[in-house]
Amino acid sequence: MTGGPGPTQPLADTNPPGGQSQVPPPLVDVVLLTMNDRPEEERASQATLLAQRGVEVRICVVGNGCTPDVVPAGALTVVLPENLGIPGGRNEGALALAELDPPADYLFFMDNDASFPGPDVLARLVAEAGQHPEAGYVQPRLTGPDDTTTPRRWVPRLRAGDPGRPGTVTSMTEGVVLVRRTVFDQVGGWCEGLFLYHEGFDLSYRIWSQGYSGWYAGGLRMHHPLSSPSRHALFFRLAARNRVWVAYRNLPGPLIPVYLAAWTTATALRAVRGGGARESWQGFREGWAGRHEQDRRPMSWRTAWRLTIAGRPPVL
Known part of the structure; x- marks a missing residue:
């Protein structure tokens, strides 16, 4: 790591005219x-x-x-x-x-x-x-x-x-x-x-x-x-792989297959229009093979419920 001459200067005047103190900006x-x-x-x-x-x-x-x-x-x-x-x-x-x-x-x-x-x-x-x-x-x-x-x-x-x-x-x-x-x-x-x-x-x-x-x-x-994210050559493979890893890292066990089934279906439907089916399948396989290398800290069922009532069940 190399350092520059120091952090950027404040972008707000914390000492207004008259010398009165003021709460510093965030x-x-x-x-x-x-x-x-x-x-x-x-x-x-x-x-x-x-x-x-x-x-x-x-x-x-x-x-x-x-x-x-x-x-x-x-x-x-x-x-x-x-x-x-x-x-x-x-x-x-x-x-x-x-x-x-x-x-x-x-x-x-x-x-x-x-x-x-x-x-x-x-x-x-x-x-x-x-x-x-x-x-x-x-x-x-x-x-x-x-x-x-x-x-x-x-x-x-x-x-x-x-x-x-x-x-x-x-x-x-x-x-x-x-x-x-x-x-x-x-x-x-x-x-x-x-x-x-x-x-x-x-x-x-x-x-x-x-x-x-x-x-x-x-x-x-x-x-x-x-x-478009698909402009990157690695998009389909990494997106599919990472779906598996995100699920394995974060979801309670019973929700993992539901999540992966939902995203596999969505990926297959998108591949009909946009291609990438082969690369996506490769990514899913890579993700599943490497899932145990991930830091698994599954959310509580209470968190899963909070996500659901907030509008997005953690299987979508």
Whole structure:
């Protein structure tokens, strides 16, 4: 790990005119991953982050198998000799920021091509967390650059007809999510073995298992390019493998076959239109063969019931 000249400067004036003291703004640690493959998008994304007001931010840019080329002034950098995957890289960034004093109130994980459409979005997201202390994580609505289009996969609930409707959610869209620092540490962070895909399901299950919930601030928007996850060559195999591992890591035994049956059926139906049946089957087999290598901490039946009444039984 290599450090920059220090954390970014506060983005809010904590000493108003007259010298009267004021409560300091919330402290948010932000983790950005890079593989140096989209420098222009990264510069634009970071500019919107640095423009945020009403919060104090500290930034860590993690080079996943590279030395980051685009780093804001004052940010920390972490140089990983190999690509650890998205959850592994995020954990390394969170670990580096944990060494700073004082500890942050929140962690914000942000894709390096996501952007804030206005300077108050992060502060408003933190305010939502303050209004929902039961929520271990809070996330905004993610849209395309047009500020309107929200693919179904970006809405963290089953009923996605109105993507602007806020409410309690049981999953998360990993690319832009605010997590309470104490909760993140309590559950052990992201599952590094997943490497890519469905790590949000795993983290949300772990958070719910600790008695917290999730909150979707559907009225707050962030932007992200409209790309399909299937553009990645490993998508079908890793997505199927990780479904098995998420189930084995988190679900009570009787629910595992129900969950896998539901997702096998859904995958087969999608393969009729989008292909990937062979790779998905390979992933399911790989996941089942490697399930015992996972850290199994099944949720209680009470947590399963809480997830169900919140709108998503943990078999879907």
